[in-house]
Amino acid sequence: MKRFSEKVKDIVDVRSYEILTDLLFEPSRTVTNYYFSDATTDLMVRWLDEICNPVPGAKCRAIAGYRGVGKSHFLAMVSVIASHPEVRSLITETHVASASQRLLRRHYPVINVRRGSLPTLKSELIAAVASTFSIDEASVGSEIADILAKAKDLSGDLRTILLIDTASDRSSPVERNDGDVLSVIASESSKLGIFAGLALDDDIANADGSNLAVSSSFAIDYLDPEHLHKVVNSLIFPKHSRMQSVLSNVYTHFRETVPQFRWSEQKFTAMYPLHPATLELAPFIRAYVPDFALLGFASEAGQKILGRPVDSLIGFEEIFDSTEPELRKVDEISGAFAAYDDLTAKQIGKMPVTERHRAKLILKTLFLLSLTGRSSTADDIAGAMMFVDPDQAQVSFGIEAALAAFSRSNPETVSVESSGPAMAYSLRVGSNKLARELEALISEISEFEIQKIYLRAVAARFPEIAGRTTGGEDIEKPVMLTARWRGTLRSGRMQIVISDPVTNDKVLDDPKPDWELIFRVEEPTTESQAVETTAALRIEWVAAPLSVDERRTLAAYQVLKSNADLRTKYSDQLSALLQTYSRGVETAIERTSIGDARLVIDGFDYNFSNDAREAADLSDMMSVMLEPLFESLYYEHPNFKELLTDEVVESFLKDVLGSQSSSDANAQHLLATFGAPLGLTEPHTDTPTLKTKDELSRSESVVRILDLVDASPASPLRLDAAADVLAASPLGLSRQGVRLILAAMAVNGLVEFITVGNERIRGRSLDLKVDWDQIEFLSRPSTTRIEDEKLTRWARVIAGDESIVSMTRPEDRLKVLGSLNDISADWQNRNSALVRSSIPESDLNTRLWSDKSRVLEEYTEVVSMIDETLAGDIDLELCIEKISKALYDRPNDFHSVQASLSSLEHLEANYLKSDQIRNYLALTENTGIEEVEESKAAVWHAIGAVQNDANEQTGREVGYAWTKFLRLYTEYYSSKHEALRSPVANLNWFENTAGPNRWRVFIATMECEPVRGKYGRSFRSIKRELASFQCNEDPAAFLAVAPMCVCALRSIDLLTIERLAEELNYLVDEVFEHFEKLLNDNRELLSSEIESEMERSRHGADQEIYAGLLHEIRSGSSIPEFTNPQLELLSVMLAGIDSDDEGPDGGLGWIHSISSTLPATL
DSSP: OOOOOOBBBBBBBOOOOOOOOOOTTTTTHHHHHHOOOOOHHHHHHHHHHHHHSSSOOOOOOEEETTTTTSHHHHHHHHHHHHOOOGGGGGGOOOHHHHHHHHSSOOOOOOOEEESSSSHHHHHHHHHHHHHHHHHHHTTSSHEEEEEEEHHHHHTTOOOOOOEEETTOOOOOOOOOOHHHHHHHHHHHHHHTTEEEEEEEEESSSSGGGGGGGHHHHEEEOOOOTTTHHHHHIHHHHHHHGGHHHHHHHHHHHHHHHHHHHOOHHHHHHHHHHOOOHHHHHHHHHHEEEEEEEEOHHHHHHHHSSTSSSSSOOOOHHHHHHHHHHHHOOOGGHHHHHHHHHHHHHGGGSOOOOOHHHHHHHHHHHHHHHTTTTTTBBBHHHHHHHHOOOOHHHHEEEHHHHHHHHHHOOOTTTEEEEEETTTTEEOOSSHHHHHHHHHHHHTTOHHHHHHHHHHHHHHHSSGGGGGGOOSSSSHTTSEEEEEEEETEEEEEEEEEEEEESSSOOGGSSOOOSSSSEEEEEEOOTSSOOOOOOOOOSEEEEEOOOOOOHHHHHHHHHHHHHHOHHHHHHHHHHHHHHHHHHHHHHHHOOOOIIIIOOOOEEETTEEEEOOOOHHTTTTHHHHHHHHHHHHHHHOOOOOOSSOOOOOHHHHHHHIIITTOOSSSOOOHHHHHIIITTTTTTTOOOOSSSBBOOOOOHHHHHHHHHHHHHHHHOOTTTTEHHHHHHHHHTTTTTOOOHHHHHHHHHHHTOOOOOOOOEETTOOEEEEEEEOOGGGGGGGEOOOOOOOOHHHHHHHHHHHHHHHTOOOTTTTTTHHHHHHHHHHHHHHHHHHSHHHHTTTTTOOGGGGHHHHHHHHIIHHHHHHHHHHHHHHTTSSOOHHHHHHHHHHHHTTTTTHHHHHHHHHHHHHHHHHHHHHHHHHHHHHHHHOOOOOEEEEEHHHHHHHHHHHHHHHOHHHHHHHHHOOOOOOOHHHHHHHHHHHHGGOOOOOOHHHHHHHHOOHHHHHHHHHTTTHHHHHHHHHHHHHHHHHHTTOOOOOOOOHHTTTTSSSTTOOOHHHHHHHHHHHHHHHHHHHHHHHHHHHHHHHTHHHHHHHHHHHHHHHHOOHHHHHHHHHHHHHHHHTTTTTGGGGHHHHHHHHHHHOOOOOOOOOOOOOOHHHHTTSSTTTOO
C-alpha cells in the first residue's frame, strides 16, 4: 500500500465560511459572502441586464436546481444589488460589477415574496408589496393584476422588481399547487414591465399538470451542481498549485486501490479533501435538516483534518456525526434510527474490538445512502467509505458479510433485494404503509406512461422541448434549434422518436435546416429506425436505456407528484421522499440522456464532452458537440467576430449596399466584421470598402454562382440552387451569409433577382428591405449601353493597348481597370495641388491659362467617373461611355488633355519653388562680392525661363542656379557673422588694441566714486549696444530658408560694432587721464592718510598693502603699476576728496559683468 508523507495542509488552505440565516438582513455581508462561478456570473449578468433593458412581452426569469445549490442566495444577490446601490462596489467579479454599474444609482423597489409564510401565494404577494412600500395591506388590492399595478404605480419611474422564493425558515416544501397563480403573476408582470424572478422549489420545479404553466411562463435557468464544485474549490478549499502533481498521484492511488471509486479526477481535485459523494448526498440531508449547509460543514470539517495524511477525505462518517443530532429529531426517520441503535448494540457491540469501527462506519454509510431512497450494494458502500486495501475482493466480501448480518438481525427494517449479480441493501425510511401503497400505484403505470414521464423529465432539463411533451400527439412534433458556430446560427431541427418513425406530415413547414437531430431511447432488443430528413446533416441522439430501478423511480415520482390522496394521507412524510425521488429522476435523466448517451454521426459514436454536459440548453449543447463536425466539413467558412443574424443582413443592405457612402461608423463596422470575412471588401486596408464589380466577379464564391448562371443562359437559376452551392462543403455558408453575397452581386450588376411575379430587381433598385421569400430566380442583367466597336476603341485608348479585343474578355477588362487605377492614383498623388492652385491667373500666359481651364473642367470630370468605377458605384462599361461623352467622342483629346496636365504639373511645382526663391532674393543685400552677385543674377534669369516655358529642363536650371548661389552667399554671411561670437574670457580683444593691464586697471579705476560718477553713464551705454549684437548661433542652419541669421545681422551692424570699439578705447584713455590728475593733485594728502592708517592697523596683510601704496605714490608711479588691492584702497580714499561725482553707480561686480558681455573682436 502506498504511503504519502504529505499532509492535507500541504495541499489546501481551509477557509472559514459564514452561514447567513437571513440573506436580506445585511446586504453587505450577502455580497461579500457570495462566490461567482462562470455559471452564476453569466446568469447574474443576464438578469441584471434584463432589469436595465426591459423587453416588452419578454418572459419572466426562473432559476432551478437541487436543494442547497444556491438558488436563494442568487435571488438575494439580485435583490440587494438592485435595492442597495452602495453595496455594488463590494462586488469583486468584474463582469457582474460592470453589469451592476449599468443600473441606475438609485434604490430599486424590490418586492421579496416568501412562499410558504402565509396560506396562499396571493396573500404572500400582498404582504410583500405592503412591506416594500410601507402601506396598509388593505390598500394593495385583491386581484393579482390590481396588486401588481399598484406596485408599478408606487415604483414611480423605477422598474419594479418582484422576486419569489420559499421562506428560509420553512423545514419542508410548500404543500400547495401555485403553478396557476405563478403563471398569472408572470403574465401580468410581463404586461406591466415588471421584472419577475422565481426560485423553483421542489413543488413547482417540473413541468407537471398545472405547473406546466410555470415552464411556459418563465424562462428557466438551470443552476447545475457543478457550480458547487467550483465554489468549494475556490472559496473553501483553494489548492496550492505546486502540489497539483501530488494531488494527481492521490487520485491515481484511489483509482487503483478502490475500483468502486467512480468520480473523475476533475471533480475529485475540485472537491478535495471533501469526498465527491458528499455533494450528491447533501440535497437529501437538507430534505430532513433544512439548516444543513454543505459549505459551512466542509469548512468546519476541513479544519479538523489538516494534520492527517494527504489521502484522508471528509466523508460520510463526518456528515453522519455532524447531522445525527438534528436527524434524530425527524419523526419520519425515527424508525430507521431505532434500527440503527438496535444494530449498534446487538450486532456491532458483539464484534471484536478491531472490527467495530469498520462495521459502524458501514452502518452509518448504509443509513445515509438509504436517505436517497435507493438500495446500495457492497461495492457502492466501499466506494463511499474509501476503504483502501490491496485485496479489494476481501473488502467487498467483508462489507457484504456485515450487510447480510444487519439484514438477518433486523429484517423488518433492513431490506435486501437483488441488483444484478449482487444484493442491494437499505434501511427503510418512513412508513411501511406508505411504501406498500406506493408500490401498488407504481405497478399500475404502463411502459408508455413511463416514457411520457421520462420525456417530461427531459423537458425539465432541456426547456426547448418542454412544450412538446404535454400529450402523445405532440411528443414527436419537431422542434427548431440553432447551433452557434464561427459567428453564425446553424439552423437545426430536433425530432423525438418513441416508436414509429416520423412521418412526413409531422415535419415543420420551415426552411431546410443545416442539421437534424433525432432523439430516441436505445432499446436492447430493437434496431435503430430510419427517419426521413431533408437536412444536410443527420445526427442521432441515442439515449441509454432506462434501468429497472430508474423506471421505478420515474413511476414513483409521478405518483408522489400527482396522487392527491397519497399527498393528503402522508403529507408529513412526502417532503423527504419527494426530494429523494426528484434527485433520482434528475440522476436518471443525466445518465441516460447525457452521461451514457451518444451521438451517432455517419456511423460513428460520440460521447458528450464536459462542456456539452454543462450547457444550459439544447442549442448550446449542440453548438459544442457539432463544432468539430462543422470544422471538418466547412473548413473554408469565414470566422465572424460577431453573430451574423437576419437583422445584420438587413442593416448591411441599408447602411452599406444601399448607401452612397460607406464611411460612417456602422457601415465600417459591418464591412470589417462581416464583409471582409466574406471577401466583399478590399483586403488589408485600414478603411474597408466594397469591392468593385470586376473585383467581386473574381471572388471564388461569386464565380461559383456565375458559373451556374452562365451554364444555362436560356433559363434563370433558382435561388435555392444558388444557396445550395454556397451552403455546401467546404464553404458551408449560412442563410444569412448567402444573402449577403447575392445582394452584393445584385448591387454590383453581376446578377439580377427575379421574383415569383416575374419582376426583375437589379443594382441600386434593390430595395433596402428585401423580401427574400418573394425572390425565386437569378439571372445575368440583360442590358446594352454602347456599340461593342466603340466600346472596344475607347478601351484601347484608355489602356494604351491595341491588343484589346473585347470588353467581354476578363483579361481585357483587367487591362482597362489597371489603367483606370493608374490614372486615379496619378491624379491623387501628383496633381491634387492643381485643384487648389495658388498661381495668380495674371502669371499665366494664354496657353497655360487654357490648359488649366481644360484640365480642371474636362479631366476632373473624367477622373471623377473613374473613381466611381473603382469604388463600385458604376460598372466599367458605363464609365467608358461617360468618358466618351465628356471628351465629345474624340479619342485624341484623351491624350492631349493628359499633355496639358503634365505641363500644368511642371508649372505648379516650379512656380511654388520659384516664388520662394524670389522672396529670398528680395531680402538679400548687395554683398559687394562679384562672384556672389553674378550668381544671384543667374537665379533671376532661370526663374524667368520657367515662367515662359515650364518643363523639366527649365525646372532643373532653376535648381542648379539656386544651389550655387546659396553656397556662395552662405560662405559670405558666415564669415561676417564671426564678429558676433561670444567674447573671449581673458580679454585678448582689449590687449590687442590697448595693451596689457589696461582693461584690468580700467575696471579697478571705474570703482573710484569720482571716476564712476563722471564716466559711468557713457560706459553703460557702450556696454548695452555691444551686448545687443552678441549671437552664438551657426547662421548656416538658418540661411537655407532665409537670407540672414536668427540675430538678423546686416552689413551696417558690422560698422556699428567697429565704431563702438573705438569709442570704448577713447573712454579708457579719458578715465586714466582723470584718475592720474586726481592722484597727482592729492599725493601729499594721500601719503599722510596712508601713514595714519598704517599706525592704526595691526593686520600684517593690510600693513603690506599700505606700505606698497605709499611707496608707489611717493615714487610718482603711473596707474598701470598699481595692484588691484592698491587701486581699491585709492578709490575709497579719493571718494571723500572729489565732490563733483554723480553718486554711487554699482560695485566692482558690475564692472566685471561688463567684461563678460563684450564681443571678442572689439
